[in-house]
Amino acid sequence: MGIDGPECSRIVAGFWRLKHWGISGSTLLDFVHACLDMGVSTLDHADVYGDYTSEQVFGEAVAGGGARIQDSLRSRMQLVTKCGICLQHSHTRPGIDHQHYNTDREYIIGAAEASLENLRTDFIDVLLIHRPDVLMDADETAAAFEKLHSDGKVRFFGVSNFTPSQLSLLQSRLPFPLVTNQIELSVMHIEPLHDGTLDQCQERRIAPMAWSPLAGGRLFSDQNEQAQRLRRVLSEIGQETGGHTLEQVALAWLLRHPSGIFPVTGTGKSERIRSAADALAISLSREQWFRIWSASTGTGVP
Ligand SMILES: NC(=O)c1ccc[n+]([C@@H]2O[C@H](COP(=O)([O-])OP(=O)(O)OC[C@H]3O[C@@H](n4cnc5c(N)ncnc54)[C@H](OP(=O)(O)O)[C@@H]3O)[C@@H](O)[C@H]2O)c1
Numbered sequence: 001m002g003i004d005g006p007e008c009s010r011i012v013a014g015f016w017r018l019k020h021w022g023i024s025g026s027t028l029l030d031f032v033h034a035c036l037d038m039g040v041s042t043l044d045h046a047d048v049y050g051d052y053t054s055e056q057v058f059g060e061a062v063a064g065g066g067a068r069i070q071d072s073l074r075s076r077m078q079l080v081t082k083c084g085i086c087l088q089h090s091h092t093r094p095g096i097d098h099q100h101y102n103t104d105r106e107y108i109i110g111a112a113e114a115s116l117e118n119l120r121t122d123f124i125d126v127l128l129i130h131r132p133d134v135l136m137d138a139d140e141t142a143a144a145f146e147k148l149h150s151d152g153k154v155r156f157f158g159v160s161n162f163t164p165s166q167l168s169l170l171q172s173r174l175p176f177p178l179v180t181n182q183i184e185l186s187v188m189h190i191e192p193l194h195d196g197t198l199d200q201c202q203e204r205r206i207a208p209m210a211w212s213p214l215a216g217g218r219l220f221s222d223q224n225e226q227a228q229r230l231r232r233v234l235s236e237i238g239q240e241t242g243g244h245t246l247e248q249v250a251l252a253w254l255l256r257h258p259s260g261i262f263p264v265t266g267t268g269k270s271e272r273i274r275s276a277a278d279a280l281a282i283s284l285s286r287e288q289w290f291r292i293w294s295a296s297t298g299t300g301v302p
Pocket of ligand 1: 013014015016017044045130160161182183210211212213214215216217218220247264265266267268269272
């Protein structure tokens with residue numbers, strides 16, 4: 001991922017919805033093993049998921065009661081997590097009445113250390129700033145990254161939901177390259193293709209990670225014209241490519257982009273992880289790719 005970045009799986013498993021899956025302990029451990037066995041070894045977290053509880057639920061399950069995840073298991077996975085959002089009215093961290101962001105040096109270091117504890121690991125593979133903070137002092141944020149890196153607590157860094165100029169600003173203060181910008185991107189949300197975000201990733205060889213790559217499930221449930229057009233065209237192309245499902249074609253559409261997108265799935269079902277991993281085998285022609293673009297925009301290609 002990125003220049004000299006970590007070896008990550010092209011399909012990433014996201015844990016935002018872990019609380020809603022309602023699984024923990026051995027069931028969650030089984031799901032993690034299933035992901036790893038399918039080659040989906042990069043696991044995406046954030047400190048705020050599950051109202052600041054999901055990292056801990058994950059860490060407890062994967063460490064199996066131990067103080068730390070066993071080395072033999074830890075070496076099979078890459079842990080991505082995020083910090084910087086201070087949730088209002090949190091049940092687990094009360095006292096914040098107005099939601100805000102914090103990218104100050106001490107805050108980031110403290111948040112990363114809390115994630116290390118909760119995930120039961122000695123290092124985070126990739127730490128992201130979760131959302132752009134208009135009060136970000138790039139020198140401070142970079143100083144936090146350098147400290148966490150030199151202490152061996154975080155190996156690589158990235159951002160999430162950053163505009164190209166926000167990313168350039170932070171990069172200008174860092175001695176090492178950011179490896180990713182994790183952004184919302186799917187057949188139903190194609191703005192990053194056209195607003196310079198993916199251009200910058202390709203220019204700087206930063207890997208984009210696509211969150212909600214199936215539009216958070218709306219690809220299957222929305223009844224608007226865009227969703228209906230997309231379901232029809234994706235299904236047609238699924239047949240043309242040898243009997244693939246529409247969600248596999250939606251992922252293949254992201255994978256086809258030259259910036260090297262890493263889709264971050266949100267399912268808690270191992271059979272759907274398998275289906276996503278199988279999308280890696282689909283190769284879309286340019287014509288098929290642009291038919292999906294047209295189904296998304298509702299326009300012909302100019
Ligand atoms: N950086 C950020 O700001 C940010 C923001 C949001 C998310 N994320 C990351 O991105 C990850 C993915 O986001 P997401 O959960 O929105 O991704 P998604 O994969 O677009 O959506 C997942 C949802 O779609 C459903 N789904 C999947 N396949 C389906 C199918 N064939 N038919 C019907 N429903 C289906 C899933 O239900 P089932 O569980 O039943 O399969 C789940 O509810 C998160 O876990 C998180 O790690 C990051």
